[in-house]
Amino acid sequence: MKAIVVARHGDADGLEMREIETPAPKGRQVLVKVHACGVCRRDILVRRSPAHRGLASPLVLGHEIAGTVAALGSEARNFKVGDRVCSTQREYVCGCCTMCRTDREALCADLRFLGQEAMGGNAEYVLVMDDNLAKLPEPISFEAGSIVGCPVGTSYNAVVDTGQVRAGERVLITGMGGLGIHAVQIARACGAYVIAATRHPDKAKSIEELGAHRVVVAPDGRFAGRVREATGGNGADVSIDTVGSAVFHEIRRSIAVGGRIVLVGEVTGTLIELDMAMIYRRSLTIRSATSTSRRQLEAALKLIASGAVRPVVERTMPLSEAAAAHRLVEANAVTGRIVLTP
Ligand SMILES: [Zn+2]
Ligand SMILES: [Zn+2]
Known part of the structure; x- marks a missing residue:
């Protein structure tokens, strides 16, 4: 062969x-x-x-x-x-x-x-x-x-299983690469209010077409102010982060009390400082999703066959x-x- x-x-x-x-x-x-x-x-x-x-x-x-x-x-x-x-x-x-x-x-x-x-x-x-x-x-x-077994299924894992996104929750998705563009669609299919953050103005229209309710274009990477504004000052309930350390502090400023931060990637591999007291006081949860199980693959295929995700x-x-x-x-x-x- x-x-x-x-x-x-x-x-x-x-x-x-x-x-x-x-x-x-x-x-x-x-x-x-x-x-x-x-x-x-x-x-x-x-x-x-x-x-x-x-x-x-x-x-x-x-x-x-x-x-x-x-x-x-x-x-x-x-x-x-x-x-x-x-x-x-x-x-x-x-x-x-x-x-x-x-x-x-x-x-x-x-x-x-x-x-x-x-x-x-x-x-x-x-x-x-x-x-x-x-x-x-x-x-x-x-x-x-x-x-489906890689970018789609891993996004499914992050949003549905690890993130436990529920209808009506406000979900921030960072990084509009292969994972982010599917996480937008899956969070939308879960009934969430979807906020997508990107550095690239030229991506905004296509991200809206994929189902984001709000696209925050921040070429300088400073999106937290506008995410808080888009959520009535409360911040997002969940963040699905495909970027990692480079945006962690913006996510921290974007997330609501009791919020969940789901890591699905680390692009730069940079060490960052983390204030543990802040995590504790604000009762934040940090979890990660790395891959797709066969069950998640089958669940993602069902969502795609139904037309909810492309x-x-x-x-x-x-x-x-x-x-x-x-x-x-x-x-x-x-x-x-x-x-x-x-
Ligand atoms: Zn892959
Ligand atoms: Zn085994």
């Missing part, structure tokens, strides 16, 4: 199209014929850095996969050849540890991540254990379905142009996902 292999760690020139052996499914593995695979920033981090331990060899990137079942291992359950499927981000989880048994299998110590410890979906075929796949409902395209795929490119796609993501030239099609 054809696959894009990381021939050299470093820049995108290290990605090469090669002919490699088509894998055969064993045990509970499912062989998926890849129809679409999203390009994620995580792919770029893995491509750049040889420091990750236990990487698959050859290294084929891609954990946002949709396709059809081509063959099944002898113990694979729940699927038959020809089924339309999409993946969580993982090839394997143990299924029996505390994390796997409590809807947090992304924290399983034994997991193998697609495109890292296991070969990913930048290829014509990929192996995924049955536990890490969900059926892709007919109205959802492969391109849209491919990204996965934002900005561009589809042939798999052979994977390096060009990486360069576009690295240059921040796209807001929605780029999806590769073999």
